[in-house]
Amino acid sequence: xxxxxxxxxxxxxxxxxxxxxxxxxxxxxxxxxxxxxxxxxxxxxxxxxxxxxxxxxxxxxxxxxxxxxxxxxxxxxxxxxxxxxxxxxxxxxxxxxxxxxxxxxxxxxxxxxxxxxxxxxxxxxxxxxxxxxxxxxxxxxxxxxxxxxxxxxxxxxxxxxxxxxxxxxxxxxxxxxxxxxxxxxxxxxxxxxxxxxxxxxxxxxxxxxxxxxxxxxxxxxxxxxxxxxxxxxxxxxxxxxxxxxxxxxxxxxxxxxxxxxxxxxxxxxxxxxxxxxxxxxxxxxxxxxxxxxxxxxxxxxxxxxxxxxxxxxxxxxxxxxxxxxxxxxxxxxxxxxxxxxxxxxxxxxxxxxxxxxxxxxxxxxxxxxxxxxxxxxxxxxxxxxxxxxxxxxxxxxxxxxxxxxxxxxxxxxxxxxxxxxxxxxxxxxxxxxxxxxxxxxxxxxxxxxxxxxxxxxxxxxxxxxxxxxxxxxxxxxxxxxxxxxxxx
Amino acid sequence: xxxxxxxxxxxxxxxxxxxxxxxxxxxxxxxxxxxxxxxxxxxxxxxxxxxxxxxxxxxxxxxxxxxxxxxxxxxxxxxxxxxxxxxxxxxxxxxxxxxxxxxxxxxxxxxxxxxxxxxxxxxx
Numbered sequence: 001x002x003x004x005x006x007x008x009x010x011x012x013x014x015x016x017x018x019x020x021x022x023x024x025x026x027x028x029x030x031x032x033x034x035x036x037x038x039x040x041x042x043x044x045x046x047x048x049x050x051x052x053x054x055x056x057x058x059x060x061x062x063x064x065x066x067x068x069x070x071x072x073x074x075x076x077x078x079x080x081x082x083x084x085x086x087x088x089x090x091x092x093x094x095x096x097x098x099x100x101x102x103x104x105x106x107x108x109x110x111x112x113x114x115x116x117x118x119x120x121x122x123x124x125x126x127x128x129x130x131x132x133x134x135x136x137x138x139x140x141x142x143x144x145x146x147x148x149x150x151x152x153x154x155x156x157x158x159x160x161x162x163x164x165x166x167x168x169x170x171x172x173x174x175x176x177x178x179x180x181x182x183x184x185x186x187x188x189x190x191x192x193x194x195x196x197x198x199x200x201x202x203x204x205x206x207x208x209x210x211x212x213x214x215x216x217x218x219x220x221x222x223x224x225x226x227x228x229x230x231x232x233x234x235x236x237x238x239x240x241x242x243x244x245x246x247x248x249x250x251x252x253x254x255x256x257x258x259x260x261x262x263x264x265x266x267x268x269x270x271x272x273x274x275x276x277x278x279x280x281x282x283x284x285x286x287x288x289x290x291x292x293x294x295x296x297x298x299x300x301x302x303x304x305x306x307x308x309x310x311x312x313x314x315x316x317x318x319x320x321x322x323x324x325x326x327x328x329x330x331x332x333x334x335x336x337x338x339x340x341x342x343x344x345x346x347x348x349x350x351x352x353x354x355x356x357x358x359x360x361x362x363x364x365x366x367x368x369x370x371x372x373x374x375x376x377x378x379x380x381x382x383x384x385x386x387x388x389x390x391x392x393x394x395x396x397x398x399x400x401x402x403x404x405x406x407x408x409x410x411x412x413x414x415x416x417x418x419x420x421x422x423x424x425x426x427x428x429x430x431x432x433x434x435x436x437x438x439x440x441x442x443x444x445x446x447x448x449x450x451x452x453x454x455x456x457x458x459x460x461x462x463x464x465x466x467x468x469x470x471x472x473x474x475x476x477x478x479x480x481x482x483x484x485x486x487x488x
Numbered sequence: 489x490x491x492x493x494x495x496x497x498x499x500x501x502x503x504x505x506x507x508x509x510x511x512x513x514x515x516x517x518x519x520x521x522x523x524x525x526x527x528x529x530x531x532x533x534x535x536x537x538x539x540x541x542x543x544x545x546x547x548x549x550x551x552x553x554x555x556x557x558x559x560x561x562x563x564x565x566x567x568x569x570x571x572x573x574x575x576x577x578x579x580x581x582x583x584x585x586x587x588x589x590x591x592x593x594x595x596x597x598x599x600x601x602x603x604x605x606x607x608x609x610x611x612x
Contacts, residue, residue, distance in 0.1 A: 005584050022598050029605045203490075 010071030020045040021112040028105030038105035046087040070125035074487035085246040093239025099358035114140030118251035127186040145236040157235025172215025178208030188263040219252040223281040233301035242349035268319040275316040282309025287427040311337040317411030330407035332481035340400040347462040370443025381463030390431035395470035
């Protein structure tokens with residue numbers, strides 16, 4: 001037997017979060033009356049996990065658990081961003097959940113287990129942990145979407161998400177089994193090796209890639225696997241929509257990068273042409289369908305589809321005719337896009353939560369009418385978010401779009417760049433409509449906004465961050481590039 | 489490559505034929521003279537007592553789900569037990585192998601405590 005005791009050190013953060021999830025479960029069971037306990041412990045765990053990750057940070061790549069686990073800078077950076085966005089999302093959603101009497105301790109246990117699933121996803125070096133992490137994340141999300149048990153919409157959304165998610169998981173597993181059949185390995189480096197030496201059966205490999213692509217597309221929510229996105233975003237409680245739209249997108253990005261770049265880089269041109277189809281259709285459909293929406297959550301769902309399409313533009317322009325010169329640049333632009341989308345998404349759903357109160361959902365665009373008269377400060381914040389999502393200079397969303405488009409043009413796909421720019425201009429219409437409604441329409445409900453101080457402070461910080469990062473995007477961009485450079 | 493899948497296709501076709509052929513043969517060969525009595529539903533020769541779609545108490549599902557959870561742990565313990573013997577014989581790492589399955593069981597026990605304390609096992 002060549003079994004050795006694995007090195008637990010690189011996985012310290014995962015082990016810590018797993019233990020803390022159990023602690024929160026036990027604590028909230030035995031101290032049922034103490035309502036703040038589960039929330040406080042969860043926030044503590046996310047912050048402490050960030051310190052553990054920073055403490056165990058290493059510049060080089062380490063493998064452990066029989067090569068199932070990879071510890072690298074890309075994984076650590078994405079994990080830090082996941083803690084960060086989960087912590088903010090839970091803070092935003094707390095008052096919202098309390099108003100609807102669904103701030104049960106189980107919600108926070110699910111959130112922690114979901115975070116653990118995402119951590120496993122971003123540090124997977126093998127198909128199996130990747131799949132287990134994905135399922136852990138998805139199962140937590142299904143339950144959270146249906147958490148408002150008395151709401152028919154929420155239950156329906158949870159059911160839809162579960163059925164379609166199970167189907168997508170099945171497709172993904174089928175693809176993984178095909179790739180295993182073609183290459184004889186479930187480990188990404190083993191797959192890459194077999195593909196490099198052309199030991200893999202090309203037909204079976206391509207067949208597997210098609211199914212993998214379907215699974216990845218579903219998790220990212222891009223055309224033609226986008227059907228669940230609008231319904232789930234609208235039906236889920238806003239606090240849960242906020243979570244779905246943020247951290248899982250980073251985890252899905254990590255999944256795409258690990259599978260496609262770590263495992264299948266040598267057949268990049270095959271999956272790039274599939275991604276091209278998916279990305280262009282997402283940008284077109286997302287932007288056109290968003291125009292027709294009157295519900296803000298639905299509109300943001302379609303805008304999310306087009307943003308994910310944009311993000312994929314970065315991934316598909318890495319290799320051109322065997323030339324890998326641009327790969328690092330392209331992949332880091334995709335990562336920068338994903339990160340900036342998460343920051344914008346946090347603020348946009350945060351604004352919906354800010355305007356909602358007990359018994360009232362501010363999820364219609366009409367609810368934002370005359371926001372400038374009710375609260376000029378938050379109207380300005382919402383304007384920042386909308387300008388940034390539309391890609392108007394000089395907000396972070398502009399630089400995200402710019403860097404992705406630079407990568408696409410460098411790869412020679414001028415026609416894709418033209419479609420993307422035209423669609424962004426069309427997309428600007430529905431973002432600017434929200435701004436117009438806030439500044440030029442009379443308010444439906446002139447009452448001032450009531451919200452807890454922590455939500456106001458953090459949402460302001462989030463809005464200002466969008467503007468500030470837009471003035472100095474270089475730091476975040478170079479962090480993304482450095483993390484990929486150190487890990488590839 | 490694809491010809492390797494030919495036996496699978498044959499298998500599917502034979503299976504399909506095996507299921508469908510007797511039904512068709514029965515319909516074609518047997519005498520078929522239906523009347524109202526023959527076509528009406530019955531249970532063991534009697535009139536139907538009640539609707540076949542009964543409502544189950546949702547608590548059965550809860551118990552069933554909890555049962556599956558703890559039943560599946562056995563699926564992990566059996567292979568572990570066979571490998572564990574080899575580790576004891578080799579004399580090294582036995583404690584590590586023992587400890588790792590104990591961690592797995594401890595996680596399940598915590599789940600058990602939580603569901604018990606929250607009343608998931610109470611029938612009333």
